C-alpha cells in the first residue's frame with residue numbers, strides 16, 4: 059500500500075486562537091451537558107498555551123486529561 063492517510067500528514071497546530079505554533083499537547087475534555095460521558099473532544103496546544111487551555115476547561119469542569127503528542131513533527 060502506498061496510499062497515505064491524510065490525517066497522518068495534517069500539521070498538528072495549537073488550537074489557541076491566533077497561535078500557529080506546533081502542538082505538543084492534546085487536551086482531552088468533555089462537556090457533560092452536550093456530550094455522553096465517554097465522549098472526548100480534543101484540543102491541541104503548544105507548550106505555551108497548554109496551561110491556558112487547561113485552565114479554561116478546568117474552570118468549566120470539562121477538562122479530563124492532557125496527553126503529550128509525539129514530537130516527531
Ligand SMILES: [Zn+2]
Pocket residue numbers: 072073074077078079103104105106107
Ligand atoms: Zn499556542
